[in-house]
Amino acid sequence: MAQTSATASDELAIGLSSFGLVEEVAERARYEQDWSGDHVGRARAVARPRSTAEVQEVVRRCAAMHVPVIPQGGHTGLVGGGTPADSGREVVVSLERMNRIRGIDAAGFSMVAEAGCILAAVQDAARAHDLYFPLSLSAEGSCQIGGNIATNAGGINVLRYGMTRELVLGLEVVLPDGRLFEGLGGLRKDNTGYDLKQLFIGAEGTLGIVTAASLKLHPRPTQVETALLGLPSLTSAVELFAQARRDMGDLLSAFELMPRACIELALEVATDLHDPFDPAPVYILLEAATGGLIELRPILERFLERAVEAGHVLDGVVAASTAQARDFWRLREGLIEAQVRRGRHLRTDVSIPISVIPAFIERTEAALLASAPDCLPLAYGHLGDGNIHLNVVPPKGMVPERIDGFLQHCEAIVFAEIDRLGGSISAEHGIGTKKRAAFLARKPALQLDLMRRIKQALDPDDLMNPGRILEPAMPEGSS
Ligand SMILES: Cc1cc2nc3c(=O)[nH]c(=O)nc-3n(C[C@H](O)[C@H](O)[C@H](O)COP(=O)(O)OP(=O)(O)OC[C@H]3O[C@@H](n4cnc5c(N)ncnc54)[C@H](O)[C@@H]3O)c2cc1C
Structure with a gap:
């Protein structure tokens, strides 16, 4: 027989039972951890309302009993924002049944x-x-x-x-x-x-x-062109981006950077794919798209001719079919899966001015390798937005007890370089609980003051996702 959770005897949970309450312990585990498995907690209850009125009722009942609420979507956030703390005090409100x-x-x-x-x-x-x-x-x-x-x-x-x-x-x-x-x-x-x-x-x-x-x-774009290009250096990637913006204007929709180490890692998981041309130090996955009456292919071809002449591009392939374009993107996606397969690793999501990306990557990787010669730094991302993931896979065989300390050490190295260049420690993923200390240490006092006042005005009892982004009103671990 399936095990029912402790919430069965909880007065609040009983009150929430008509709002899609998850009763079984095994099923509840899914809502108590995130995609990465890095953040795992314990919820007092998990409710899955079906309508806006039901969400309002769940929130009202929790507020009446002074119980914090954690809104939860698809669990793919990477900073611990939607996972309950391990206090067992918080009620998860999953939106999964509001899907119309x-x-x-x-x-x-x-x-x-x-x-x-x-x-x-x-x-x-x-x-x-x-x-x-x-x-x-x-x-x-x-x-x-x-x-x-x-x-x-x-x-x-x-x-x-x-x-x-x-x-x-x-x-x-x-x-x-x-x-x-x-x-x-x-x-x-x-x-x-x-x-x-x-x-x-x-x-x-x-x-x-x-x-x-x-x-x-x-x-809807009716013409999409995807190209995988091999480049001599990171500097050429920045120069190529500037040329692509000038030559193709707003037709350019993606410009993804993947140095050679990333391609090698991606090929470990995408085993049916092969190197598309002779290895190059740096790769760019570029996409341009348009609808209407614009003819895209000749524009892309002229841009590529000029890029090769300028020495920005060594080699490359323009996808001949949707399937080939998909394979190029599988390299980008395989890179993420390959890192997951290597176990716990540092994930960062930083942004800096585009022109300093080469210096940022080279300096940070050198500092990481000087500190741990056997680690694997991987710098890739949305170059056109100045958004780089400078991730670090720990040296093979590192004992699990050392990994936490190692990842913190590597993060400090990456963030020190970001501070030096006036960048942001979180371009896309946000703050959650994971980056809170680093965020609070860096944000100007006036901005923090305004954020705390806004939070206080809307949520005076600190019941909506407490401790995410800003420090909680009630010390963590207290109940
Ligand atoms: C493989 C992978 C690739 C990714 N790539 C990118 C990327 O390229 N760009 C990018 O920006 N992010 C990326 N992410 C991060 C993640 O996908 C995004 O942050 C995503 O927007 C989170 O959505 P979610 O529904 O999974 O939210 P969750 O993880 O469930 O929650 C994230 C945060 O939002 C809050 N929340 C969720 N739903 C609601 C709601 N309805 N109302 C109020 N608050 C809510 C939660 O409390 C939590 O703080 C990636 C993640 C993975 C795993």
């Missing part, structure tokens, strides 16, 4: 989707109307649009379409006291006072639970 597309306005290029819609389902719904929702990231089969909004997710198309913030026209949000912020109007222009929806985008669930969003759609 409420409507699509094809003439107005917009859609209203509930927060629990998987990102890939939002993309599919747009495509079914010959439209395009451009937010795209490797986790798109699992992450939810509510989680994307809460983290202001970026991904591969930021270069052209911006971060999630640029794709949101309106929001519906349940506030920490259960009231409803109704802002789904979806106007493109509305200069009537403060744009309050912006507060909830990127707030990582600390100011309220997003229940639905009005999203901006775009014309």
Whole structure:
């Protein structure tokens, strides 16, 4: 017989039982840890409301008993924001059953989707109307649009379409006291006072639970060209980007950097793929896309001719089919899976001015290797956004007890270089609990003061995702 959880005797949990309460311990584990397995906690209860009214009721009941609430999407956030702490005090509110597309306005290029819609389902719904929702990231089969909004997710198309913030026209949000912020109007222009929806985008669930969003759609690109290029150096990658921006303007939609070590790692998991040409020190995965009457292929070809003449590109392949383009992207995705297979490793997500990317990568890798010659630094990412993941795989055979300390040491090296260059320690993934100390140590005092006042104004009892981004009102570990 399935084991039922301790919540069976909990007065609050009994009150939540008609809101999709997860009763079985084994099933609950799924909501108590994230995708990476790095963050694992214990929830007092897990509720899965089906409607905005149900979310309001769950939040009200928790607030009445002074119980903190953790909004949860697809568990793919990488900074511990949506995982309960191990105190067992917090109630997880999963949005997974709020997964309806409420409507699509094809003439107005917009859609209203509930927060629990998987990102890939939002993309599919747009495509079914010959439209395009451009937010795209490797986790798109699992992450939810509510989680994307809460983290202001970026991904591969930021270069052209911006971060999630640029794709949101309106929001519906349940506030920490259960009231409803109704802002789904979806106007493109509305200069009537403060744009309050912006507060909830990127707030990582600390100011309220997003229940639905009005999203901006775009014309569906009918021509997409994908090229994998081999380059002599990191400096040529920056020069090639500048040339691509000038030659192709807004047709350029992705410009991903992968040094050789990343390709080798990706080929370890994508075993049916092969090196597409003679190995090069640096690779760029480039995509350009358009619809309408523009003819894309000749523009790409002229750009590539000029890039080879200038010495920015050594070799390359333009995908001849959708399947080949998909294989190029599988290299990018395989790289992530290959790191996961190597076990615990440092994941960073930093941003710096594009022009200093080569110096940043070279200096940081040199410092890491000087400190631990057998570690594997991997620097790749959305070069066109100045967003690099400088990750570190610990030396093979490192005893598990040493790994935590090693990863902290490596992170300090990466962040020191970021501070020197005036960059950000979190370009896309956010702060959550994982980066909180580093964030609080760096953010200017005035900005922290304003953030704490906003949090206090909306959530005076600190019940909405406490301890994420800002320090909790109640010390951690107390109950
Ligand atoms: C393989 C992989 C690749 C990734 N690539 C990228 C990338 O390219 N770009 C990028 O930006 N991120 C990336 N991420 C990080 C992650 O996918 C994004 O942060 C994503 O937006 C999180 O969505 P989620 O639904 O999984 O949210 P969760 O992980 O469930 O939650 C994330 C945060 O949002 C809050 N939250 C979730 N839903 C709501 C809601 N409805 N209302 C209020 N708060 C809510 C949670 O409390 C938590 O603080 C990647 C992650 C993985 C695993």
